[in-house]
Amino acid sequence: MPIDAAKATAAEPRTTELTWDHKDVQLYHLGIGAGVPATDPGELRYTLEDRLHVLPSFATVAGGGMALAGGLSAPGIDVDLTAVLHGGQTVTVHRPLPVKGSAVQTATVPAVYDKGKAAVILLRAEVADTDGPLWTCDTQIFVRGEGGFGGERGPSGRLALPDRAPDKTVERPLREDQALLYRLNGDWNPLHADPEFAARAGFDRPILHGLCTYGVTLKAVVDTVLGGDVGRVRSYATRFAGVVFPGETLRVRMWRDAPEPGRVQVAVTAADRDDAPVLADTVIEHGQAGPV
Structure with missing residues (x-):
């Protein structure tokens, strides 16, 4: 079996040095x-080096996205990339991410779940610099055809949407070359660029990285209901419920204080495909706005 769950979870933590700059x-x-x-002051916070703020979802690609790459090369794990899908992602921020940094990532495989016809690998990356912890990433990787090994099935709870209209709804159009641009952050999986590879994986064309949709969504929430303040984000969790194709439009619905203050619940759909689900079970936990 390409996945040896016992070997993967018992392996020694792997450390990697991460560096990044503006x-x-x-x-x-x-x-x-x-x-x-391009000249919008709100957008310049993300694009101009002398006023740069860092979205917490940058943690998923800092240092070239080594959390995912390191996890898929862990002892006991040998999988076919055509069978791999990103199942879910959580980022917990321990303090604001610096524009320039050097840190050490410690990667482990806390669990491998048996879903019957598939396996779910949980990868954890804990990142710290000389001042202490920076962030923790939990990544769920869904591998088709690798289940049935008799392991634990793992959690399967779903988060119901609030029984009211969303407080905010925004649409975010995606560029046709969005995946080609995003993959320069370090995720070189040809599923997102090569039509022949995408066809072998069962898609009629390349699909967008789930983590690109993840980032687009966080930015939409920060800009729409958190006053553009990236420092308010404490954690961000989602389940990838469906694919997105470059060139489509995302519809992002947001519920404040759901189900309690300090939380924004989010649902993301593909507006071009009758609101087909894209992100589900999505929650952003945040702190209060600081003094002006």
């Missing part, structure tokens, strides 16, 4: 659609 942050922000309109 160019990496700017590229990431551009890759998730920042900079439109």
Whole structure:
């Protein structure tokens, strides 16, 4: 079996040095659609180096996205990339992300779940610099055809949407070359660029990175209900419920204080495909606005 769950979870933690600077942050922000309109002061916070703020979702690509790459090369894990889908993502921020940084990432595989016809690999990356913890990323990787090994099924709870109209709804159009731009952050999986590879994976054309949609959504929430203040975000969790194709439009619905203060619940759909689900079970936990 390509996945040896016992070996993967018992393996020693793997450490990797991460470095990044303003160019990496700017590229990431551009890759998730920042900079439109180009001279908008709100957009310049994401694109101009002398006033740069870092979206917490940058944690998923800092240092070239080594959390995902390191996890898929962990002992006990040997999978076919055509069978791999991103199942879910959580980023917990311990303090605001710096524009320039050098840190150490410690990566582990806390669990491998048996979903029957598929396996779900949980990858954890804890990142700290000389001042202490920066962020923790939990990544769920869904691998088709690798289940049935007799392991634990794992959690399967779903988060119901609030029984009221969303407080805010925005639409975010995606560029036709969005995936080609986003992959420059370090995720080189040909599923997002090569039509022949996408066809072998069962898609009629390349699909957008789930983490690109993840970033687009966080930016929409920060800009719409958090006053553009990236420092208010404490954690951000989602389940990837469906694919997105470059060139489509995302519809992002937001519920404030759902189900309690300090939380924004979000649902994302593909507006061009009758609101087909894209992100589900999505919650952003945040702090209060600071003094002006």
